[in-house]
Amino acid sequence: MSRSIVKRLLLKDLYFARHLIVGSIVLGFGCLGLSISGPVSFYVGTVSLLCVLIVLNIFLVVSGVVNERKERTQLFVLSLPISTGQYMRWKLAFGFLAFFVPWLILTIAAVVVIDVSVIPNGFIPFAVIVLMYLLFYNVLLLSVTLANDSLAWNTAIIIFGNISINFVIAYLMAMPAVNHSLWGREAVWNTQEIAILAVEVGLSLVTLGLGFLFASRKRDFI
């Protein structure tokens, strides 16, 4: 019985967040459209796309976890026949899925857009690495928020994410391995880029695991 309740709760959360999810996909497509309509709008479009994903991330975590805690609807949910472990897993699943779906759609769309448009295909590895960084950031924010109740930590991570993305982009653009092939007509995946991607995926999994571990050990939910 409890498993189906968690599923029902997940669907409920996704239903409540439907505007956010659909809206971010639509906005994301808008940003992509913007990015191919000229050199200036390229920068505006790409930066906006990143913003959309960051904002989606923050909204999901804030409304899904932090608000529920603050608004005490948590008490309503916790009084349902689920264990606190299931509650954590549900929140983790929601926070990840609700971000992952739009993220995946927009990432694939970005690759396709780069491929068919005038933007050099050399950009593809760079774009994928940056977007993957956002997925890692989602996992990080989610894990930190679930593992502790401190608003200070959450705010710190949000600020960190916003600032770090700029450094990541700058660092990547400065890397000779990336820089060389950026403007080329072909998408070139060299070993360094693949390594970076692997590190991002690996870190995401580790963070998810750690977040889940700390969340499971939580004893007080109020």
Added chain:
Amino acid sequence: MHSLTISQADPRPMYLQIVEQIRHRVAVGDWAAGQEIPSIRALAVATRVSIITVKRAYLELEREGVIVTRQGKGSFVSDSVDLGASLLQQQLTQHLSAAVDVGQQLGLTAGELASRLREIAGTKARASDE
């Protein structure tokens, strides 16, 4: 349904209010001799008081012989005939006995107590004449 009225403003304890209301119903014949009365739980729910209060009231009524509880069957009004009159007599005895207790605490003699009684009876008679 059989429900009684409890007043929280009444200085008398709640169980006593229940006892008196039930005694009164028996005295006037509303609850006939031998008739089954509501279970403790049912009366508590209907009157909206705690079960333990009703339980105490029933215990008191049983002690006085107003009701009897038959194991497994429920509670009933006693089979005694003329319960009404003897109940009122019992009430009087209890009131007077309580008065004696209070009088003792105040350090009154029986004679002083008796004259207080006459004094109050006289005042009440005059009040009802007006």
Added chain:
Amino acid sequence: MNEYMVELAGVSKAYRFFSLQDIHLRLAPGQIMGFVGPNGAGKSTTLRILMAFVQQDRGDVRVLGYRMPQDQAEAKREIGYVSEDTRLYGGATLDWHMRFIASVYPSWDAKYAQTLLHRFNLEAQQTIKGLSHGERMKASLLLVLARRPRLLVLDEPTTGLDPVARHEILTEFIDVLSDERRAVIFSSQTTQDIELISDQITFIDRGRIIESRDKETFIDRWRRLQLDVPAGITLPTLAAVTDVVTSGRIATITTNDFSPQIPAAYTEAGAVVREVQRMTLEEIFVANVMRSRKETTA
């Protein structure tokens, strides 16, 4: 299984500025327990530990025979919890909540739910954010009552409600007890409500249980005596007396174990017992807290 609906043994929980110490509590089926204590005494914490929202540092918690927090998912199938600060989803309607709860609990009684809707004067189609505090409490209680849980755990359910709503709700609580296999534990600041419908009363203050016994015994054993003390008379110190307040010639005695010997002892010593008064639960509660605080500082 266990015969008690709720059993807390040696439960302790430490926070930075407050700690719950060595809590023992038992609730038998078919009873209502009233949980009384000043603000910050630990009522909410105790009830949260009961519901596994918070885990105890030490001690055993068993609810309906299930160990908490280990078996909390099973236990919560048969428990209904409402607290004064429970919130429902503001953007959704009461009807959405009813359908949601009905889909989760097979024991949902739709007819009873409709009855409660009428009795509580609520509109199912209204969104939660449009409801007043009292209406939201009634809505939360409806969601819990309509699925007829075996145990009701209520944290200040009547606080902030108008007298009519309180009356309606108390009626529903006691109606739960018409099934003697169910039980209710509720905390309240309104001692009047506790006094009316509780079978068992538990007093808590500063994280400790001061006393827990049946209501009639409480009310029977506490008395206030008003004495006239002539000059030169010293009042005897009696064991059962918790408090003596003197003002000129007048003394007010509070006792928690009344027997006729007490006024007799004072009369013998030369005082005049003017009045022997029963105490309301509120007065007993305050006197009990004062007594326990004196004892712990002594």
